[in-house]
Amino acid sequence: MFNKIMKRGGRKPSKADAMDSGLYGLGPTGNLNSGVVSTSNVVVNHASRTAPATSVVNSAPQPGGAVIDPAAQPSSHIDPLPQFRDVAVSDRQLLFLRKLHICCFQFDFTDTMKSTREKEIKRQTLLELIDFIQSGSGKITENNQEEMIKMISVNIFRCLPPSPYENTGAEMVEMEEEPFADPLWPHLHLVYELLLRYVVSSDTDTKIAKRYIDHSFVLKLLDLFNTDDPREREYLKTILHRIYGKFMVHRPFIRKAINNIFYRFIYETERHSGIGELLEILGSIINGFALPMKEEHKLFLFRALIPLHKPKALALYHQQLSYCIIQFVEKDYKLADMVIRGLLKYWPIINCTKELLFLGEIEEVLEATQSAEFQRCMVPLFRQIGRCLNSSHSQVAERTLFLWKNDHIVSLIAQNRNVILPIIFEPLEKNIRSHWNQAVHGLTINVRKMFLEMDFELFEECQKQHEETETRARELEEQRQLTWKRLAEAAEQWEGGEDRITV
DSSP states (O other), rough: OOOHHHHHHHHHHHHHHHHHHHGGOHHHHHHHHTSSSTTOOOOOOOSSTSSSSOOOOOOOOOOTTBBBOOTOOOOOOOOOOHHHOGOOOGGGHHHHHHHHHHHHHOTTTTOOOOHHHHHHHHHHHHHHHHHHHOOOOOOOHHHHHHHHHHHHHHHHHOOOOOTTTTTTOOOOOSSSSOOOOOOHHHHHHHHHHHHHHHHHOOOOHHHHTTTTOOHHHHHHHHHGGGGSSSSHHHHHHHHHHHHHOOOGGHHHHHHHHHHHHHHIIIIOOOOTTTTHHHHHHHHHHHHTTSSSOOOHHHIIIIIIIIIGSSGGGGTTTTTHHHHHHHHHHHHOOHHHHHHHHHHHHHHOSSSSHHHHHHHHHHHHHTTTTHHHHHHHHHHHHHHHHHHHHHHHSEEEEEEEHHHGGHHHHHHHHHHHHHHHHHHHHHHHHHHHOEEEEEEEHHHHHHHHHHHHHHHHHHHHHHHHHHHHHHHHHHHHHHHHHHHHHHHHHHHHHHHHHTTTTOO
């Protein structure tokens, strides 16, 4: 029995095997370890961008009979395959599979002079695959769909290069002089385009596609948002948005996975290149939330979106974040009170650039705020606005005074002037007396005049209380100075005395 097993294991390859190995346009069996690349276990490092790339390739034989290491370089020529229009309709699915196999090979794109012929063949092949899917020439078989997702995984799922600020202690900057350009992009964008066309195609059956575009695939896509190449992030944003729209079964998982990225960014790293793009996707998602809003969505607002105001790199994604916040308030005006209190919680103390962003966002939130919600938060809000009025940074003070140019905000203030004017009267008077900037001084006079015309009696009462407060403050200051003077005199007498104690 043992001898029979040994004889079977050592049998000569058949002609059918040789023909299978020639299907991929790679020549005889000895060339390039011919076969199908299996990428079902391609691993992307989720923990660190700086870890070495790891690629685990499933060694199970596929319909070609052998396995190709995706990192392997061709040891001989890759022959171009015929175009789809040059073969019979019945042979196009097999040709599609053969083209996928060619696209599984990886090349060194940092060296433009290396493997130029093979790179061009791969580029042309990718273009043909894109055109085939886009034109709807034929519905792709399930086996080909699986192989296509494997090919896409081999090409796009990789360990990202370190960012310029990685492991240097440097902070993320708002704008770089030149954005990072990945040398892989000339062929990467074709792979992304192929994936996008597959996802949006009307021929793509979600019941079949969800077997291959699964949770693992989505997680790896989300990891790639940390790339420094804005072109790649733009493609990822479009693709993930389309996946969210087409695969309803993945929607809760995608929202939860984005949550986790935000949590790690806020509380651990404060470094991520794709926060803005993820927020753009969420802005569209929030716009489609049904009413009444689910508790899950409200928790997402309070636990993830509002704390995103904390990181120092807020300016990089504030526009998208502000849009998401406003979408929530416009969907459910009752959330305005909690949103404003959340912004006050993370209000910057010494960062004037962030303070300007907060003031702009507060104005947008107040525009969507109803009177009842405004009354719940107006006291802490206008205490903060009063502090901003007296800011020595002229832009902060000026931006705060611009709130009185918004008709809806002025209407809310007028309805609640009995509470608001006593809070900000003193900051207004202080600006008029001592602020160094003439523009701020002029705007403050206009706001003061507005309150005077709004309610003369209330203004007079606040002015009287302010004068009384100042009088008391002067008396207390005089008393304090007098007390210190007496202490100084007592100390002089004690120092001249005979019973002095030396410590």
